[in-house]
Amino acid sequence: MGFLSGKKALITGIASTRSIASGIAEAMYREGAELAYSYQGEKLKSRVEDQAHATKSSLVLPLDVTRDADIEAVFKAIKDAWSGIDIVIHSIGFAPRELLAGGYLETVTREGYAMAHDISAYSFAALGKAARPLMQGRAAALLTLTYLGADRAVPQYNVMGPAKASLEANVRYMAAELGPENIRVNGISAGPIKTLAAAGIKGFRGMLSVAEKVSPLRRNVTIEEVGNTAAFLVSDLASAITGEIIYVDAGYRNVGLPYVSESGE
Ligand code: NAP
Numbered sequence: 001m002g003f004l005s006g007k008k009a010l011i012t013g014i015a016s017t018r019s020i021a022s023g024i025a026e027a028m029y030r031e032g033a034e035l036a037y038s039y040q041g042e043k044l045k046s047r048v049e050d051q052a053h054a055t056k057s058s059l060v061l062p063l064d065v066t067r068d069a070d071i072e073a074v075f076k077a078i079k080d081a082w083s084g085i086d087i088v089i090h091s092i093g094f095a096p097r098e099l100l101a102g103g104y105l106e107t108v109t110r111e112g113y114a115m116a117h118d119i120s121a122y123s124f125a126a127l128g129k130a131a132r133p134l135m136q137g138r139a140a141a142l143l144t145l146t147y148l149g150a151d152r153a154v155p156q157y158n159v160m161g162p163a164k165a166s167l168e169a170n171v172r173y174m175a176a177e178l179g180p181e182n183i184r185v186n187g188i189s190a191g192p193i194k195t196l197a198a199a200g201i202k203g204f205r206g207m208l209s210v211a212e213k214v215s216p217l218r219r220n221v222t223i224e225e226v227g228n229t230a231a232f233l234v235s236d237l238a239s240a241i242t243g244e245i246i247y248v249d250a251g252y253r254n255v256g257l258p259y260v261s262e263s264g265e
Contacts, residue, residue: 023223
């Protein structure tokens with residue numbers, strides 16, 4: 001019996017089999033969770049249905065987090081099917097591509113800033129707000145995905161930095177408010193992984209190569225590794241962990257300067 005047996009979970013943010021949410025869904029399914037999925041736009045529907053089929057799920061729901069009606073409809077469908085929910089995985093982020101190439105001040109706009117924050121940060125609060133009534137009395141958990149750019153300035157990450165900083169503040173405020181209801185809220189700060197969203201950041205290949213050279217483990221991380229940590233964090237094994245950002249980055253954020261040998265390697 002897996003450590004998520006009996007848990008019912010919503011997985012958002014699958015755009016391809018390389019999506020971080022896809023690695024999370026696989027790990028959670030392996031540990032016995034029953035899954036529902038959301039997809040954004042008809043284009044992604046069949047891909048998400050394939051993953052749902054592979055994890056014996058038939059609840060596949062449309063969700064554009066900029067639409068309140070979609071959020072309401074998703075949780076109504078979950079209430080009808082399951083009457084409650086134990087876990088919400090928020091694996092959603094977006095900023096207009098032109099804001100992710102060049103300098104921060106050079107590219108930032110009022111509209112782009114608002115959009116990045118709406119989709120990447122506010123949406124976590126919106127999902128938490130909608131899930132809350134369905135999570136009562138269940139030792140429930142919400143989890144989001146963030147990146148080091150929330151905490152440190154990272155070239156080209158630009159407006160996503162402030163958006164992720166806002167998301168991480170959401171983790172703490174939501175954890176504080178939902179803790180008395182035994183609902184936990186955490187974030188995973190993942191190292192760079194080649195996904196569709198990542199491909200939108202100019203110079204992403206450079207981020208992968210620096211992380212590989214500088215991380216204590218001297219490699220990049222995988223969606224399977226993020227998935228395993230996510231499965232743990234939303235399970236009862238992590239019952240005293242809330243309001244935290246857990247780094248799954250091969251140790252990168254703990255290094256101040258790259259460790260190089262005398263030969264410069
Ligand atoms: P991904 O596969 O492209 O997933 C991003 C997901 O967000 C996609 O399914 C995307 O759908 C969805 N999304 C965007 N706008 C949305 C909206 N309005 N409503 C609903 N869904 C929307 O990329 P990923 O790398 O797995 O990203 C997942 C999360 O991990 C993001 O929060 C990202 O910032 C974070 N993260 C990624 C990395 C990395 O290096 N890859 C590192 C740390 C953290 P569409 O494709 O239709 O837009």
